[in-house]
Amino acid sequence: MAKVKVAYVCQHCGHKEPKWAGKCDGCGEFNSLVEEVERAEAGPRRPVIADDRPVPITDVESIERPRIQTGIGELDRVLGGGIVVGSVGLVGGDPGIGKSTLILQICSRIAAAGRKVLYVSSEESVMQTKMRADRLGAVHENLLVVSETNLDLIRKFLEELKPALTVVDSIQMIYRPEIPSAPGSVAQVRECAADLTYIAKRNGISLLIVSHVTKDGSIAGPKTLEHLVDAVFYFEGDRFQTFRVLRGVKNRFGSTNEIGVFEMLSSGLREVANPSELFMSHDRTDRVGSVVVPTYVGTRTLLVEIQALTSRTAYPAPTRRASGVDFNRSVLMTAVLSRRIEMDLGGSDIYVNAVGGVEIEEPAADLGIAVAIASSFRNRAVHPRTCAFGEVGLAAEIRGTTQAGQRVAEAKRLGFERAIVPADNLRAIEADGIQVVPVRTLREALEEAEVM
Ligand SMILES: Nc1ncnc2c1ncn2[C@@H]1O[C@H](COP(=O)(O)OP(=O)(O)OP(=O)(O)O)[C@@H](O)[C@H]1O
Ligand SMILES: [Mg+2]
Incomplete structure (x- = not known):
């Protein structure tokens, strides 16, 4: 059987080394050498998926592959x-x-x-x-x-x-x-x-x-x-x-x-x-620093509880942590709250967490993050049957999101009575059986959530 040789190739400049080294001799980059196999034997190895000759795409039969x-x-x-x-x-x-x-x-x-x-x-x-x-x-x-x-x-x-x-x-x-x-x-x-x-x-x-x-x-x-x-x-x-x-x-x-x-x-x-129920705490009465966000994951809506905790820092530089939500967005929300709402968060450690280990990446969770931080900082609970969603811009404006109708419908299904939503989305939302509160700015949203 043909022996296969291994070389180390720099991912940065393509330089090859016979042995691994911490630094590439070619470009001087550190930790860029990755093991590669140099193949000695001949013959096709990768799958040949189609017939060889190029054909007009119109002539190609499209067959739905069975599942x-x-x-x-x-x-x-x-x-x-x-x-x-x-x-x-x-x-x-x-x-x-x-x-x-x-x-x-x-x-x-x-x-x-x-x-x-x-x-x-x-x-x-x-x-x-x-x-x-x-x-x-x-x-x-x-x-x-x-x-x-x-x-x-x-x-x-x-x-x-x-x-x-x-x-x-x-x-x-x-x-x-x-x-x-x-x-x-x-x-x-x-x-x-x-x-x-x-x-x-x-x-x-x-x-x-x-x-x-x-x-x-x-x-x-x-x-x-x-x-x-x-x-x-x-x-x-x-x-x-x-x-x-x-x-x-x-x-x-x-x-x-x-x-x-x-x-x-x-x-x-x-x-x-019914996964929404997993991502919320069951007892939602009087929860300071927590709000439920209807998020859209894949093709369905999930209600996820976002929690925040702010506490006076013991260090020169306050700690910022996020799990389950995007770290950068939570830092951004902190900055928007500090500058636009004049919340003095500079001396506080801030921890943000999405309950249940889900990962929420979409900007529609911005408002939830901001409300949770404000709720913890002001020590005021959001009403337990209120949910909120919307993207927050740098000027503290609330922007519309996709699938607003479905988000509100899911909140209603799980017994929520009030939804704070971007005003831009109002037309897409059926306000039957749930109170829909349209907001244009973060300040309005915080007032409606009673955490101003
Ligand atoms: N006897 C048991 N009764 C109940 N739960 C069990 C039992 N044995 C294992 N589990 C659960 O299954 C989990 C491990 O599952 P599994 O072996 O499928 O994981 P894995 O990802 O394949 O792990 P690995 O990385 O070792 O391959 C455990 O963490 C535990 O929760
Ligand atoms: Mg295993």
Whole structure:
């Protein structure tokens, strides 16, 4: 077998080094050398997807690729209606978050629907997998399991069995014997994933690759592979709480930014039909520093509670922290409150948090962040049945958002009585059964929320 050589290539200037070094000799950049494989053997390796000759696009037949549905509604939505036959997906997540659990549940659903599924575990013995499957009720004769890390053997299994779905859990332990670096290194992970993708595409096998998210750079994480696969999903959540969120971040066959919400039980992951209730505290009476924001995630509205805590700082430079909301936007809201509303926040530490571990990135949460900070700073609670949304500009003006109608409808459904909304959105909102309060400026909004 041809030996594969590894070189270190500077991501900055392209300079090659035979050995890793902290500094590139070519351009002087630090930490820019990344392991690359220099291929000696010839022949095609990447999938040949179409016939070779260019053709007018009008002559190309468009066939909707069939999908394998998992039957788990929350999951199928994130997948864009099911796993596309012959597609390659990547599932990333922190260690221990429940990736294997989710994947095994998918496998058993598809196996139970009469398709052959191969679960390649590179981290656990087949006995461990069986024990988990027993606990999850995921045992089915169509589900084949193997514990293997050598890519050559996995390739052989795939070519022999041609399963409808194959899962590799996880890619970080898989290795190609001819590559000298250790499993988990950038070179191994990249090469093994590229090979698996090639084998899957050539044989029409749907493939799911599991990858750990790693904090330090010693193991190659899912970012190394995102460009290679058709779809990327992250499985997230607070390990100390029971719910988990599956988020699509890339999908060549469906929309991204969809989320699926699950609860982790000892019997496995159960889909949560009414996720808004998860992201709010149940007792919402007299909560200083908290407000509920109807946010729009993927194709649905979620009501999320945003909390803020301000306290006099003990340090020369006050602390600013944000979790679940965009840090920059929360700093921006602090600046707008300080300058435009004349709130003296300069001497306060400010912590902003979205309850339940969701990540809200959209600017529609601005008003929620600002109201929560003002509420904590003034020590006045927002009425528990009031919600607020809107983008806040640098001049403290409130701008309209998308999907205003749906946001208010969801708030009404969950029993909210008042919604503070951008005046620009008023026409899109049906004010039936809920009091809609249009505002043009942040000051008006804070007055309406009774935190001025
Ligand atoms: N016997 C059990 N009863 C209840 N819950 C369990 C049990 N065993 C594991 N769990 C839950 O499953 C979680 C681990 O799930 P899983 O092994 O699927 O995670 P993972 O992301 O695949 O982890 P790894 O990074 O180790 O591969 C645990 O954090 C725990 O919440
Ligand atoms: Mg696992």
